[in-house]
Structure formats: C-alpha cells, structure tokens
Amino acid sequence: xxxxxDQNLSFHSNALVLRSQRQQLLASNIANADTxxxxxxxxxxAAALRAAGGQGAAGSAAQGVVRTSAEHxxxxxxxxxxxxxxxxxxxxxxxxxxxxMDTERALFADNAVRYEASLRFLNHKxxxxxxxxxx
Amino acid sequence: MSLFKVFExxxxxxxxxxQRLNVVASNIANADSxxxxxxxxxxxxxxxxxxxxxxxxSGAPATGVKVNGIVEDSSPMRRVRDPAHxxxxxxxxxxxxxxxxxxxxxxxxxxxxxxxxxxxxMNTAKGMLLKVLTLGS
Numbered sequence: 423x424x425x426x427x428d429q430n431l432s433f434h435s436n437a438l439v440l441r442s443q444r445q446q447l448l449a450s451n452i453a454n455a456d457t458x459x460x461x462x463x464x465x466x467x468a469a470a471l472r473a474a475g476g477q478g479a480a481g482s483a484a485q486g487v488v489r490t491s492a493e494h495x496x497x498x499x500x501x502x503x504x505x506x507x508x509x510x511x512x513x514x515x516x517x518x519x520x521x522x523m524d525t526e527r528a529l530f531a532d533n534a535v536r537y538e539a540s541l542r543f544l545n546h547k548x549x550x551x552x553x554x555x556x557x
Numbered sequence: 558m559s560l561f562k563v564f565e566x567x568x569x570x571x572x573x574x575x576q577r578l579n580v581v582a583s584n585i586a587n588a589d590s591x592x593x594x595x596x597x598x599x600x601x602x603x604x605x606x607x608x609x610x611x612x613x614x615s616g617a618p619a620t621g622v623k624v625n626g627i628v629e630d631s632s633p634m635r636r637v638r639d640p641a642h643x644x645x646x647x648x649x650x651x652x653x654x655x656x657x658x659x660x661x662x663x664x665x666x667x668x669x670x671x672x673x674x675x676x677x678x679m680n681t682a683k684g685m686l687l688k689v690l691t692l693g694s
Contacts, residue, residue, distance in 0.1 A: 439559075443617040445685070446559040446566065449678055450620035453570035456577075456671055457606040457622055465617065501617045527674065534681050541688055548693045 427551065434544040436474040440467060441537040443501050448530045451509075451521050458517035462509040462526065465501045473503030560689075562619045563682040565611055567675040569621030574672040576624045577604045581665045588656040591644050599654040601630035601661075630655055 447463055454460040489496070499506040511520035580602050587599040607625035610618065632655050640649035 442560045442685075445682065446562045446619050447617040449563040449566045449682070450618070452674060452678060453566045453622050454606075454608055454620060455674075456574075456667070457608050460608055460620075463618070499618050506618060523674070530678065530681065534685060537685055538688060541692060545692055552693075 430551070431544065431547060433475065434540050434547065437471055437540045438537065438544065440470050440474060440502065441533055441540060445530070445533050445537065447501075447506070448526055448533060451526045452523070452530065455519070455521045455523055455526070458519055460519050460521060462511070462521045463506050464509055464529070465504045465506045467504075470502045470504035559617065559619070560682050560686050562611065564679055566619055566621050567679045567682070569609065569611075569623060570675045571672055571679075573604070573606055573622045573624050574668050574675065577606075577668045578665065578672070580604050580627060581661050581668060584656045584661050585658060585665075587654055588658050588661075589653065591642070591651055591653055598634055598652045599656070600634075601632075601654065601656040602627050603630060 444465065444467060447465065451462045451464075509520060509522075509525075512522055512525070514520065584601050587593075590599040593599050604627055605625045606622050609621045609623050611621050634655045635653040636650045637653050638649055639645055639651050642651045645651050
C-alpha cells in the first residue's frame with residue numbers, strides 16, 4: 423500500500439527535486455553574468471527525469487568511470503545521471519563569458535512556472551488520496 | 558534543498574555587484590581629484606570578478622561570485638593645461654585622474670541591473686519555497 427502511495431507521488435516529487443536543482447544551476451549562470459571566462463551550464467531535464475525514474479540508460483553509463491588516483495581528471499558533474507553540459511553561446515563575447523542574460527532569465531522563469539505546475543499536480547494527487555481515505 | 562542554494566548564489570552576486578557599485582561611486586566622486594593622500598592624482602579602480610564553487614552542493618554545481626581583487630587602471634593620466642592651478646608643473650599642465658566618466662556611468666547601470674536581476678531571482682526562489690510550504694493543505 424505504502425509502495426503504491428510512493429509510486430503515485432514519486433514522478434512529480436522527482437520532477438520537483440530536479441526542477442530545484444536546475445533552478446540552482448540557472449541562478450549560478452545569472453549570478454556569473456559579469457564574470458570573465460565563465461561558461462553557462464545546463465542539463466537535459468528530460469534525460470535527468472528519465473534517469474531519476476529508473477527508465478533511462480544514462481544512469482548506468484555515468485557510473486562507468488572510477489577514479490583510482492587523485493591525479494585523475496574528475497568525471498563530469500552529473501544530475502541524476504544527466505551530464506551538466508556547457509551551453510553553446512549564440513553570440514560570443516570578448517571575455518569568453520557565454521552567459522546570455524535573455525536566455526537564462528527566460529529559462530529561469532520557465533523553470534519556476536514548471537516547478538509550480540509540478541507542485542500543483544502533487545497537491546492534487548495528495549488531495550485525491552486524502553478524499554479517498556476520508557471519504 | 559537546492560532552492561536554498563539559490564539564495565547563496567544570488568546573495569554572493571548581490572554582494573559582488575554592490576562592491577562594484579561602490580568602486581564606481583568612488584571613481585565618479587574622484588573624477589576631478591588632482592591630488593590624494595600620496596600627493597598623486599587618483600587612479601580609476603576596477604573590480605575583478607571570480608567564480609567560486611559553493612561547498613556541500615549535491616547534484617547540480619552551485620557557482621557563486623566573489624570580488625577577487627580591485628585593480629588600478631593603468632591607462633595614461635589626463636593632462637589638463639591650467640597654469641593658474643597650484644599643482645601645475647613648469648609647462649602649466651596639471652595631471653588629472655584617468656577616470657572616464659562615461660565608462661563609469663555604463664558600469665554603474667550594468668551593476669545596478671545585475672543587482673536587480675539577482676534580487677528578483679531571490680524573490681522567485683522565495684515564492685517557490687513558500688509554495689512548497691502550502692503543499693497538501
């Protein structure tokens with residue numbers, strides 16, 4: 423029973439966690455809009471959500487590399503199996519900063535709205551279950 | 558809870574931008590200071606931003622900003638001919654600061670816009686967190 427409850431809620435709770443991590447990443451991009459040499463980063467949300475739900479192949483591939491020495495390169499940062507990647511700048515700048523404020527702010531707002539959407543779905547699921555329990 | 562990290566990231570950016578604004582204010586205020594404590598004309602200053610990796614972040618990397626240092630502008634000083642000035646040299650020229658007021662105004666607008674954006678981001682994150690608190694009610 424508890425398993426079913428968890429299954430019912432897990433998709434949107436996974437989405438919520440990933441959305442908040444993406445929000446953090448986009449905040450980093452916007453905060454560093456004036457830092458010379460900073461490269462904007464993002465991750466593939468769909469791939470991350472698939473991996474978080476245990477349906478993707480991305481998760482298994484990301485765990486393939488093991489560091490056996492401190493001198494080895496660190497494996498690329500991942501969010502639930504989806505690699506954090508650098509954004510391709512539409513217009514490069516002289517200080518090698520690839521943050522495009524319009525793109526980042528649009529994505530930030532978009533992400534916030536989708537976060538709220540996930541939150542509402544979750545809320546409705548909880549309400550549905552509560553009405554099933556309480557009658 | 559990575560949404561709290563947004564506050565750390567944006568907070569560091571707000572602090573860095575306000576320091577930049579501070580330096581701009583001092584540059585503009587001293588745009589005509591022909592002499593200083595060391596007897597020389599004021600040199601324009603610029604902040605250097607640097608990314609910092611915030612500790613203890615799981616999953617997505619959280620990168621803040623800090624002011625790495627304040628460098629003095631090495632461009633040549635402005636020479637103004639004014640023989641009546643008490644600091645004029647034997648040719649009648651006074652060495653004035655190398656502050657470019659137009660550049661500084663642009664810098665100021667850019668800093669204040671970045672400041673605004675980061676405050677807005679914190680507001681968004683705050684709204685999101687407050688909505689989480691109403692979950693299930």
